[in-house]
Amino acid sequence: MPHGYGYGSPWWHGRFRGCGYRITVPRQAILDFLSRTSKHMSAEDIYVGIHKTFPNVGLTTVYRTLELLVEMGLVFKFDFGDGRARYELAMGPKGVRHHHHLVCTSCGRAIDYTDFIDEEKELLARTEKGLSEKYNFRISNHLIQFYGLCDKCRGK
Amino acid sequence: MPHGYGYGSPWWHGRFRGCGYRITVPRQAILDFLSRTSKHMSAEDIYVGIHKTFPNVGLTTVYRTLELLVEMGLVFKFDFGDGRARYELAMGPKGVRHHHHLVCTSCGRAIDYTDFIDEEKELLARTEKGLSEKYNFRISNHLIQFYGLCDKCRGK
DNA sequence: ATATCTGCAAAGACTTTGCATGAGA
């Protein structure tokens, strides 16, 4: 069981304890919710999504938890240009699912794609190495997004 | 004179008239200001920057003008993760200067880089073509950013 | 002449902060 998904503690419990962070109901609810979806959720989406089951969890806690998860590297934060941040789990049950986004500039819809990832990975690895050395940066992450009009919005 | 920089009208006058947009003092001031800098400016940076010379130009107009320029494709809008948008001219006097950004996640500083652009261009062209066909998207733009710690922030 | 543009003030939207209470280890 690669990432510890089973009947015991979720795999991220150790990660929390290692950092001195507490395992609380809201944090479990948020991580559980994110692990059950493959969409890009806003803070409010998450708040609404867990509200039926956990009505006591406030929007503030959602924001604070997401900030923590992003800092821990468990969650990625995206900006699709509509003024609200989107979040998604960095790794799913099947491990890291490397992908990027195709964002419609008209309706804001974002599509995941995984095409060309292998070639891309190779170029990115080289680029990261080169940039790290040239600019003395410690690169930890990258973002690639394509913008355009989705099929539905092209007709307009 | 490739882009019309000289003693006559700036090259973008025609572009404005072609769209039915008027050439006004604030618009000229903002485009002129952006063309004199190579940095990534926030709306307020621009407002402050032109305020000495054009004290009557309000922040609202800066926002409205930037929105227009982005829509026209004359200006790119970026998000470096600190909650305020940054803008830069899409093309300078020497034509399009294709580059991407290296963003420090600690201090927010953004560095332009143009390394690996040629290889990248080729891969991007193929990727764009493939994605356009597969997802029926009309891709018009892309964004690539690397995140990490800059040399100054690595010491901390 | 007239449709567009502008500035000010106010509103809007998302996110963060203060602080007393509650809960995990």
Add this chain to the structure above:
DNA sequence: TCTCATGCAAAGTCTTTGCAGATAT
């Protein structure tokens, strides 16, 4: 027990909108 986490309310920031007056063509 004792520090960390939470919820609520309020504040903070960036950005957008309404509207009357000004401006470009």
